Amino acid sequence: MKNGGHDDTTRSDLDKKTINVIESIAKQVRADIDSGELPNIELPVRSLDNVKYEEAKGYFELGSARKLRTLTVNTARSFAQTLRVMATSRTMVQNDDFATKREVYYISKNWGDCRFDEQTESDAIIDDIEALASMHGLSREQLRVYPESHGGSVAGRLIVVDRNPATGDVIEIDCSNLGSGAYSIPRSVEHLSFRTDARFVLAIETGGMFQRLNNHRFWEIARCIIVEMAGVPTRATRRFIRLLSDKQKLPVYCFVDCDPYGFTNIYRTLKVGSGNAAQINRFLCVPQARFLGVTPRDIVDFGLQDATHPLTATDIKRAQDALRNDPFIRAQPEWIAAIKQLLQMGVRAEQQALAKWGLNYVIDDYLPRKLADEGSFLP
Amino acid sequence: MKNGGHDDTTRSDLDKKTINVIESIAKQVRADIDSGELPNIELPVRSLDNVKYEEAKGYFELGSARKLRTLTVNTARSFAQTLRVMATSRTMVQNDDFATKREVYYISKNWGDCRFDEQTESDAIIDDIEALASMHGLSREQLRVYPESHGGSVAGRLIVVDRNPATGDVIEIDCSNLGSGAYSIPRSVEHLSFRTDARFVLAIETGGMFQRLNNHRFWEIARCIIVEMAGVPTRATRRFIRLLSDKQKLPVYCFVDCDPYGFTNIYRTLKVGSGNAAQINRFLCVPQARFLGVTPRDIVDFGLQDATHPLTATDIKRAQDALRNDPFIRAQPEWIAAIKQLLQMGVRAEQQALAKWGLNYVIDDYLPRKLADEGSFLP
Numbered sequence: 001m002k003n004g005g006h007d008d009t010t011r012s013d014l015d016k017k018t019i020n021v022i023e024s025i026a027k028q029v030r031a032d033i034d035s036g037e038l039p040n041i042e043l044p045v046r047s048l049d050n051v052k053y054e055e056a057k058g059y060f061e062l063g064s065a066r067k068l069r070t071l072t073v074n075t076a077r078s079f080a081q082t083l084r085v086m087a088t089s090r091t092m093v094q095n096d097d098f099a100t101k102r103e104v105y106y107i108s109k110n111w112g113d114c115r116f117d118e119q120t121e122s123d124a125i126i127d128d129i130e131a132l133a134s135m136h137g138l139s140r141e142q143l144r145v146y147p148e149s150h151g152g153s154v155a156g157r158l159i160v161v162d163r164n165p166a167t168g169d170v171i172e173i174d175c176s177n178l179g180s181g182a183y184s185i186p187r188s189v190e191h192l193s194f195r196t197d198a199r200f201v202l203a204i205e206t207g208g209m210f211q212r213l214n215n216h217r218f219w220e221i222a223r224c225i226i227v228e229m230a231g232v233p234t235r236a237t238r239r240f241i242r243l244l245s246d247k248q249k250l251p252v253y254c255f256v257d258c259d260p261y262g263f264t265n266i267y268r269t270l271k272v273g274s275g276n277a278a279q280i281n282r283f284l285c286v287p288q289a290r291f292l293g294v295t296p297r298d299i300v301d302f303g304l305q306d307a308t309h310p311l312t313a314t315d316i317k318r319a320q321d322a323l324r325n326d327p328f329i330r331a332q333p334e335w336i337a338a339i340k341q342l343l344q345m346g347v348r349a350e351q352q353a354l355a356k357w358g359l360n361y362v363i364d365d366y367l368p369r370k371l372a373d374e375g376s377f378l379p
Numbered sequence: 380m381k382n383g384g385h386d387d388t389t390r391s392d393l394d395k396k397t398i399n400v401i402e403s404i405a406k407q408v409r410a411d412i413d414s415g416e417l418p419n420i421e422l423p424v425r426s427l428d429n430v431k432y433e434e435a436k437g438y439f440e441l442g443s444a445r446k447l448r449t450l451t452v453n454t455a456r457s458f459a460q461t462l463r464v465m466a467t468s469r470t471m472v473q474n475d476d477f478a479t480k481r482e483v484y485y486i487s488k489n490w491g492d493c494r495f496d497e498q499t500e501s502d503a504i505i506d507d508i509e510a511l512a513s514m515h516g517l518s519r520e521q522l523r524v525y526p527e528s529h530g531g532s533v534a535g536r537l538i539v540v541d542r543n544p545a546t547g548d549v550i551e552i553d554c555s556n557l558g559s560g561a562y563s564i565p566r567s568v569e570h571l572s573f574r575t576d577a578r579f580v581l582a583i584e585t586g587g588m589f590q591r592l593n594n595h596r597f598w599e600i601a602r603c604i605i606v607e608m609a610g611v612p613t614r615a616t617r618r619f620i621r622l623l624s625d626k627q628k629l630p631v632y633c634f635v636d637c638d639p640y641g642f643t644n645i646y647r648t649l650k651v652g653s654g655n656a657a658q659i660n661r662f663l664c665v666p667q668a669r670f671l672g673v674t675p676r677d678i679v680d681f682g683l684q685d686a687t688h689p690l691t692a693t694d695i696k697r698a699q700d701a702l703r704n705d706p707f708i709r710a711q712p713e714w715i716a717a718i719k720q721l722l723q724m725g726v727r728a729e730q731q732a733l734a735k736w737g738l739n740y741v742i743d744d745y746l747p748r749k750l751a752d753e754g755s756f757l758p
Contacts, residue, residue, distance in 0.1 A: 100587035106734040107734050160558070165596065173556075178541075178562070181552060182562075183557070186558070186561070187586070187590045207529050208525065211529070212477075352479070352484075
């Protein structure tokens, strides 16, 4: 395990660690008070100034800058709120429960003067605690604050191993036996384990393409697992792909539209995360991901020219920004060349453009040809 | 079966009917040409002028106005496109395949002068054919044009019966055995059947609430099936709930935020559909749905006053529009009273506001009390 996460640890070990982190911070605060000092909590600075792109690790990471939340007359409320949110996390770990950010906000309504007036206040404090926990190798899901959005859908040669929360009995979900439906990734996946004989994970941008590959059981022939991202992947989808890839040592191939949004928003978010939320990248990004297509070269190689659309002004701006400012793109000569080629061609192509050659050209021709030539993938 | 749909027919019967409808239209066109007349196709008018709210049926329906698409010099292209899209549907039925609207657009790239220049053109023609098919009791999914968005997630006391598209073997998906995950509804559900001992379907607005009820296996105790709508439900979610409710004669209870958006967008779309797409309501709306909560009265009965937010200007406008113009609301004195009460209180409440009394108050108190008093549901 190179890139953070917690592969070989069991759920209860992680729960113990979470409680230890919370209690050690609380004990320090208590000790300060007992010895007559003003207590403080050291928190990572979350602003963009304190984010760096780690080329070796392959993702954006928080730097070493720290801020002190010291108990003063002015900070009494936010200091107390920080402690109460941490106490709420501890209770949720103990009760095997969880809350969304919005629920945490509402829980505070019974905290008297400590209550949050707006959810933006509670969100900011949760983000602070998340950043703090990340320094200890713990994700927000481990603190039991789950995202609102569920993950994408999954089908293919995969057995997800979960448990019945009431009885603790093991539950095995066979993702090759869900018909035209699929497995919907839960909001937290930390407790899942996997069994699979798949050769790779295929992460797909659009729902329609996912349904096509699922109905035609592409995953059976290609021996893979397919995951629907439905645009920029949610936290749960990213964490699921990351854990699955780490635990099963599976490569991850991305099948996305050929446009600047697909490259720099969807794919880049999956692979390296974002600078805006660097505290979470070590858990959520998938550095092992590669870009299968649609590449600018595919437009030529697969004769899609008359199924393209002109780049919009937004597309062009996004591409130029990436070339100028995106540390991930700038570190990859192949991406620089691909984006320059797209700008020069002046067009974009959706993954559905392959339907020009027939609905199942993507299954019968495109994907087999691409998979036989991994060297053509972008990094 | 009162409200459209096709309960007792098998998949292949419906496929035959679809092909018959397409071929009978084509034969008429051919007969016109052979007899030297200008061929034409009669299509329902889809504008709002031709939509009426059927109180007895409980949904918005297309009226009797028809337009003729006649072959002339000016209409040659759209006439030919209409026929080619219908031919594409026939081929997809025959091959047990499907396409999204976007894929239909791309397929046309090989149609020479018939090709669509923009997806809006192909979408309009697909909507016309959908309206035509609806007159014969056939949904767009039956024409094999599937939506892009998947359905919501499902868990609970339900076995979904699907089949392996390659072998035809029956596949049974036990939605009570998916752990913290769920069953992701596929884009078309026409071929599904069900087995269940549930007493009702609970349709839930937010993903976080769905995860809470799923993790705590609320569906086990309450003997129900829970469905995540994640905001305004998609086509697939609506059709799934409708078919499940029709086939298993299950009531549908909606658990939604207490605000005008929840009432008039989320709940109303599920129950009566929309005027803008009246050709699809007979398949997609769920007239048997009732509104469990959160009702304006719940804010008082469950002491949520200090966990509310003031109504925004948009909320107020939406509520007033509903009282003035929405035929569904205007036909229901209880809804009129509820919306007036909300306007008078001047606040809205999210379903998460119940967390004020503890994270699982919703499971231990709110839902049991509401379910014991169905008379308090709104129509």
